[in-house]
Amino acid sequence: MNEPILRVENLHAVIAEDGTEILKGVNLEIAAGAVHAIMGPNGSGKSTLSKVLSGHPSYEVTDGSVWFKGQNLLELEVDERARAGIFLAFQYPVEIPGVSIANFMRTALQSQNPDEELDIFDYQEQLLESMELLEMDRTFAERSVNDGFSGGEKKRNEILQLAMLKPSLAVLDETDSGLDIDALKVVSEGVNALHRDRPETAFLLITHYQRILDYIKPDHVHVMVNGRIARSGGPELALELETSGYEAFRGETAAV
Amino acid sequence: MPSNEMVADIGLEEYKYGFITESEHVFKARPGLSAEIVREISRHKGEPEWMLEFRLKALEVYYSKPMPKWGGDLETLDATLDEIYYYLKPQEKMERSWDDVPQEIKDTFEKLGIPEAERKALAGVGAQYESEMVYHSLKKEWADQGIIFESIEDGLRLHPEIFREHFATVVPVADNKFAALNSAVWSGGSFVYIPKGVKVDIPLQAYFRVNAEKMGQFERTLIIVEEGAQAQYIEGCTAPVYSTESFHSGVIEIIVKPNARFRYVTIQNWSHNMYNLVTQRAMVHEHATMEWLDGNLGSKLTMKYPSCYLMGEGAHGEILSIAYAGDGQHQDTGGKVIHAAPNTTSQITSKSISKGTGRATYRGLCKIYDGAESAKSKVECDALLLNEDSRTDTFPYIEIEEQSATVGHEATVSKIGAEQLFYLMSRGLSEEEASAMIVRGFIEPIAKQLPLEYAVELNRLIELEMEGSVG
Numbered sequence: 001m002n003e004p005i006l007r008v009e010n011l012h013a014v015i016a017e018d019g020t021e022i023l024k025g026v027n028l029e030i031a032a033g034a035v036h037a038i039m040g041p042n043g044s045g046k047s048t049l050s051k052v053l054s055g056h057p058s059y060e061v062t063d064g065s066v067w068f069k070g071q072n073l074l075e076l077e078v079d080e081r082a083r084a085g086i087f088l089a090f091q092y093p094v095e096i097p098g099v100s101i102a103n104f105m106r107t108a109l110q111s112q113n114p115d116e117e118l119d120i121f122d123y124q125e126q127l128l129e130s131m132e133l134l135e136m137d138r139t140f141a142e143r144s145v146n147d148g149f150s151g152g153e154k155k156r157n158e159i160l161q162l163a164m165l166k167p168s169l170a171v172l173d174e175t176d177s178g179l180d181i182d183a184l185k186v187v188s189e190g191v192n193a194l195h196r197d198r199p200e201t202a203f204l205l206i207t208h209y210q211r212i213l214d215y216i217k218p219d220h221v222h223v224m225v226n227g228r229i230a231r232s233g234g235p236e237l238a239l240e241l242e243t244s245g246y247e248a249f250r251g252e253t254a255a256v
Numbered sequence: 257m258p259s260n261e262m263v264a265d266i267g268l269e270e271y272k273y274g275f276i277t278e279s280e281h282v283f284k285a286r287p288g289l290s291a292e293i294v295r296e297i298s299r300h301k302g303e304p305e306w307m308l309e310f311r312l313k314a315l316e317v318y319y320s321k322p323m324p325k326w327g328g329d330l331e332t333l334d335a336t337l338d339e340i341y342y343y344l345k346p347q348e349k350m351e352r353s354w355d356d357v358p359q360e361i362k363d364t365f366e367k368l369g370i371p372e373a374e375r376k377a378l379a380g381v382g383a384q385y386e387s388e389m390v391y392h393s394l395k396k397e398w399a400d401q402g403i404i405f406e407s408i409e410d411g412l413r414l415h416p417e418i419f420r421e422h423f424a425t426v427v428p429v430a431d432n433k434f435a436a437l438n439s440a441v442w443s444g445g446s447f448v449y450i451p452k453g454v455k456v457d458i459p460l461q462a463y464f465r466v467n468a469e470k471m472g473q474f475e476r477t478l479i480i481v482e483e484g485a486q487a488q489y490i491e492g493c494t495a496p497v498y499s500t501e502s503f504h505s506g507v508i509e510i511i512v513k514p515n516a517r518f519r520y521v522t523i524q525n526w527s528h529n530m531y532n533l534v535t536q537r538a539m540v541h542e543h544a545t546m547e548w549l550d551g552n553l554g555s556k557l558t559m560k561y562p563s564c565y566l567m568g569e570g571a572h573g574e575i576l577s578i579a580y581a582g583d584g585q586h587q588d589t590g591g592k593v594i595h596a597a598p599n600t601t602s603q604i605t606s607k608s609i610s611k612g613t614g615r616a617t618y619r620g621l622c623k624i625y626d627g628a629e630s631a632k633s634k635v636e637c638d639a640l641l642l643n644e645d646s647r648t649d650t651f652p653y654i655e656i657e658e659q660s661a662t663v664g665h666e667a668t669v670s671k672i673g674a675e676q677l678f679y680l681m682s683r684g685l686s687e688e689e690a691s692a693m694i695v696r697g698f699i700e701p702i703a704k705q706l707p708l709e710y711a712v713e714l715n716r717l718i719e720l721e722m723e724g725s726v727g
Binding site for chain 1: 673674675676678679680681682683684685686687689690693694696697698699700701
């Protein structure tokens with residue numbers, strides 16, 4: 001196994017506003033190029049984990065550590081984490097009226113490399129290729145970010161950003177929710193193509209259902225219950241969940 | 257003379273264009289206002305007797321009207337009115353060729369990017385340096401079409417009949433206290449005449465700046481668009497920083513005759529001590545269209561409500577307004593639409609941004625007279641607040657006398673959302689970049705109506721103003 005790029009140890013986090021503890025000692029290691037899935041019932045803390053990794057201001061880390069590519073991730077600001085190579089595909093992508101996707105992506109890419117002027121032609125080409133991969137119309141680039149998008153369009157737009165920004169670790173927070181089967185296939189195939197193209201990219205899929213795992217094959221599956229990872233295993237764990245449900249895992253505490 | 261490096265050294269919150277160019281004023285009136293000053297102005301300009309009488313009468317009206325008690329705080333201005341210079345004239349003569357323009361004035365223009373604009377062949381640059389046009393070029397093809405684009409003084413001198421027929425018919429002397437003041441001491445501005453049926457694609461542009469401490473600038477612009485004609489006029493201006501109060505009070509009068517179409521674009525970025533009290537009004541006749549696109553940045557207080565008087569059946573008026581109120585600034589802006597004929601339509605779109613202790617007020621009037629059958633008006637105002645202290649108010653006055661009229665009003669207030677910031681920052685944008693991007697998106701519906709170079713400049717100005725606004 002490769003040296004892990006992400007190491008989460010005993011991570012505890014609370015809602016900053018009222019102190020409610022959501023993460024209660026999460027342990028997780030992800031190696032470069034590995035595909036992990038975290039499954040869990042509603043309220044288990046799996047989406048919170050993704051937000052805490054990205055530095056969402058609504059949560060406060062109270063204990064534990066997160067190391068990402070040798071850096072103490074918890075000391076970095078949201079934008080610094082992004083530039084270090086963490087990408088979060090949002091469950092509910094945010095609307096930015098009046099800002100085109102093309103403009104947004106150009107600014108984001110430029111921020112990764114502030115000292116060197118982005119080559120606008122290379123950029124255009126890359127954007128069009130990525131849009132083609134996700135079966136998006138060219139006119140999409142000129143639309144305002146997520147403004148008036150359907151649920152499926154929003155999720156595709158997240159994967160488009162993933163394709164453009166080329167992170168070391170992509171966290172996909174319930175990317176499958178709200179997608180019909182055709183859209184799910186397109187999005188999944190897009191993710192698979194990106195992984196083939198850059199095999200060193202690690203993925204963390206956060207999902208409620210097993211469905212997306214029919215299309216994106218995980219190397220490791222974790223079950224999260226009540227703010228902790230209750231059990232970890234291979235792809236077969238997802239199938240087990242499908243038949244037995246989450247109930248069997250409640251109260252179970254696992255070593256990773 | 258300060259160098260460009262010095263300009264760059266001015267802090268983030270300082271006014272970017274706050275450099276001062278020394279200049280020798282050929283004539284400088286005494287500070288303060290009197291009938292004698294008004295006579296001197298008129299004598300200096302070699303005006304006909306009727307104009308002198310007009311000015312003197314206006315001065316009396318000005319004295320007779322009280323300071324407005326609404327809008328912004330005018331007390332400080334009121335206390336310093338006697339210290340203001342009401343007239344300055346940098347050169348004796350109007351310059352025709354760029355080569356004849358003195359170097360120090362060229363330097364000022366260069367800092368503002370005027371020669372660049374010229375290089376880009378942006379056509380007809382009329383630049384107002386202090387109170388009078390010093391450089392005014394007009395493309396030959398326009399002259400061949402019979403278009404007149406002159407300084408207001410030359411308009412009066414060379415085209416006395418057209419001038420007198422229209423002057424002060426849109427904004428009468430007694431309209432308001434500051435219109436009366438402008439009528440008494442006006443100096444500089446443009447005179448534009450678009451003959452019947454003539455359509456001009458390239459916008460006519462005036463670029464000017466105020467450049468003497470305690471100088472009131474009272475520019476006056478008169479634009480006549482004859483039947484079926486189409487044109488666009490763009491005015492942008494920047495002013496240098498001074499520690500004492502400064503005062504600008506212009507009057508813009510526009511007549512859009514039947515089936516004509518006109519657009520007046522202003523991007524104003526005044527230094528932060530400027531009182532900017534402007535009357536902008538258009539008379540819009542049958543089936544004609546008038547559009548005001550008004551961007552207000554800087555100044556201490558701006559009170560400006562571009563107006564469309566829809567006088568003929570089917571006339572259409574549109575007002576797009578952007579205001580940016582930074583720390584300590586008050587932008588009291590909006591628009592007025594007066595429906596005085598059937599089937600007239602209008603739309604006011606206002607967007608304001610308040611930062612720090614800045615205050616943005618939307619003040620609008622929609623008046624529909626009895627008999628303006630099936631008139632339609634739509635008002636939309638959106639405010640964006642950048643900080644907790646920022647403030648916005650909305651005063652939409654609606655007066656409807658006509659049963660068949662339709663009036664819609666929508667107002668929204670939003671704050672830069674934590675979720676929006678998180679989303680953009682999670683893609684690698686710094687908090688400042690993310691905020692600037694949200695603001696750019698907010699004004700985009702108006703910025704996209706501007707010619708590209710002005711949209712770029714507007715975005716750049718707002719970015720400069722936003723620096724240091726977060727964190």
